[in-house]
Amino acid sequence: xxxxxxxxxxxxxxxxxxxxxxxxxxxxxxxxxxxxxxxxxxxxxxxxxxxxxxxxxxxxxxxxxxxxxxxxxxxxxxxxxxxxxxxxxxxxxxxxxxxxxxxxxxxxxxxxxxxxxxxxxxxxxxxxxxxxxxxxxxxxxxxxxxxxxxxxxxxxxxxxxxxxxxxxxxxxxxxxxxxxxxxxxxxxxxxxxxxxxxxxxxxxxxxxxxxxxxxxxxxxxxxxxxxxxxxxxxxxxxxxxxxxxxxxxxxxxxxxxxxxxxxxxxxxxxxxxxxxxxxxxxxxxxxxxxxxxxxxxxxxxxxxxxxxxxxxxxxxxxxxxxxxxxxxxxxxxxxxxxxxxxxxxxxxxxxxxxxxxxxxxxxxxxxxxxxxxxxxxxxxxxxxxx
Numbered sequence: 001x002x003x004x005x006x007x008x009x010x011x012x013x014x015x016x017x018x019x020x021x022x023x024x025x026x027x028x029x030x031x032x033x034x035x036x037x038x039x040x041x042x043x044x045x046x047x048x049x050x051x052x053x054x055x056x057x058x059x060x061x062x063x064x065x066x067x068x069x070x071x072x073x074x075x076x077x078x079x080x081x082x083x084x085x086x087x088x089x090x091x092x093x094x095x096x097x098x099x100x101x102x103x104x105x106x107x108x109x110x111x112x113x114x115x116x117x118x119x120x121x122x123x124x125x126x127x128x129x130x131x132x133x134x135x136x137x138x139x140x141x142x143x144x145x146x147x148x149x150x151x152x153x154x155x156x157x158x159x160x161x162x163x164x165x166x167x168x169x170x171x172x173x174x175x176x177x178x179x180x181x182x183x184x185x186x187x188x189x190x191x192x193x194x195x196x197x198x199x200x201x202x203x204x205x206x207x208x209x210x211x212x213x214x215x216x217x218x219x220x221x222x223x224x225x226x227x228x229x230x231x232x233x234x235x236x237x238x239x240x241x242x243x244x245x246x247x248x249x250x251x252x253x254x255x256x257x258x259x260x261x262x263x264x265x266x267x268x269x270x271x272x273x274x275x276x277x278x279x280x281x282x283x284x285x286x287x288x289x290x291x292x293x294x295x296x297x298x299x300x301x302x303x304x305x306x307x308x309x310x311x312x313x314x315x316x317x318x319x320x321x322x323x324x325x326x327x328x329x330x331x332x333x334x335x336x337x338x339x340x341x342x343x344x345x346x347x348x349x350x351x352x353x354x355x356x357x358x359x360x361x362x363x364x365x366x367x368x369x370x371x372x373x374x375x376x377x378x379x380x381x382x383x384x385x386x
Contacts, residue, residue: 034065034115036273036285039238040072040103042122043291046092048082048105053284064088069108074101075119099124103289105273113277117287120272124291125239126153131297132214135304139221143214144235151210155240157248158200160217162233163193163382164226168373169316170366174346178363190377191385199252203245223311227304232385234296240288247271247286298386316370318347322362345371 031053038048050065070082070090074097082090097103102119109115129145144158171188175181202215217235220226240248247270273283301308345368349360369375 031282032063033282033284034107034109034273034275036105036107036115036117036271036283036287038287039292040097040105040120040287040289041094041292042097042099042124042289044094046072046082046095047085048090050088050090050107062088065109067110071106072097073104073106074098075103076101079106097122097289103287105287113275113281115273115275115283117274117285118272120244120287120289121241122289123153123239123241125156125237125293127293128235128237128295131217131233131235131295133297133299137222137305137307139219139224140227140299140304141219142217142233144212144217144237145214146212146237148210151204153210153239154203154205155242155245156202156204156212156215157238157240157245158196158215158217158235159238160196160200160233160235161193162195162218162226162231163191163385164231165189165191165229165385166225166373166377167229169312169314169370170318170347172346172371173348174363176346178346178360187372187374187379190373190379191382192377193382198256199248201245201248201252205242222305222308225310225313227299227301227308228310229301231299232296233299234294236292236294238288238292239290243272244286244288296384312370314367314369316366318364318366320362320364347371 033053035051035053036048037051038046040046048070050068050070052063052065054063064087066088067084068090070084072080072082072092072095076098078101080092080095080097082092085091099122102121104119105117107115126146126148129147131142131144133143134141146156148154167189168187171186172181175185181187196218198218200215200217202212204210204212217233220231250270271284271286273285273287275281275283345365347364347366349363365371373379
């Protein structure tokens with residue numbers, strides 16, 4: 001018994017001795033490595049994103065690389081310029097490139113440096129067979145199915161974009177100027193969207209057939225407002241070379257599979273970009289080229305479990321504010337006694353006997369995010385919505 005007490009005491013002591021971790025080395029060093037993201041598309045527009053890494057101790061998430069010169073080059077000496085679209089994005093319309101050629105990317109930045117990728121072959125993604133889902137108690141698991149009858153893909157990567165319809169906790173009947181809210185100005189129902197954040201990979205290299213079956217995409221919690229009305233997901237599928245797959249798998253391990261003593265140790269991620277001006281400079285990214293395939297599905301709330309209960313992301317309560325002083329002997333004022341949270345968040349008007357003209361003498365209101373869905377989304381219905 002005494003030994004058990006000692007062990008428990010040591011565990012508690014170790015738990016209480018945790019200290020904030022400071023990474024070794026100079027975390028304030030401003031190593032602004034170039035990051036290149038994107039795929040040379042054979043069947044659609046090409047988009048390349050250029051950005052820079054940032055210091056660990058800064059909060060800025062993305063540092064776009066602006067005003068660079070970006071060109072696609074073939075091994076037949078053809079060159080195609082990309083146009084700067086803003087925020088570090090460089091784009092080209094469908095180019096109808098020769099799929100028998102190999103391609104690379106050449107980048108010149110405003111600091112005079114030049115970067116280039118290795119030539120890569122064109123690798124087309126097969127069509128997506130289907131996107132499905134399984135409604136479980138903990139939430140909705142989405143997955144993707146695909147195959148290649150010729151068994152020439154073997155390495156797959158996916159990205160997705162989510163869109164969903166949601167509503168605010170309360171419907172607003174009045175604007176903050178006390179005029180009734182028109183249907184065209186409603187702020188109850190909105191649309192929101194998000195993109196995949198994890199690296200999604202699969203390989204069939206160890207299988208007899210090139211078939212992907214129920215590769216997991218994302219799990220939507222049972223209490224998420226994404227599935228309270230209608231949800232849509234657009235999945236894009238990429239075919240990778242074995243080297244590209246190794247790059248993405250290594251990046252996945254370094255960014256997602258860390259945090260416990262059982263995870264792999266971080267290692268250097270080798271891409272296929274190089275700095276011609278300074279060969280020792282690190283460049284992050286891996287260029288691929290090929291056709292990209294995609295598929296979209298919709299999921300309505302009535303297709304899911306009736307036990308799902310959506311949890312609104314804010315704590316919402318109703319309160320009341322008056323248009324006149326509490327002392328009835330004072331002259332009634334048309335100015336409302338606003339609290340800061342009442343701006344543009346009126347829910348409804350309250351009527352009483354003194355209001356013979358049908359004018360509310362008080363209003364109920366809530367915090368803005370509880371009434372105005374446009375704070376977190378848009379009222380504009382997406383063109384693909386059905």
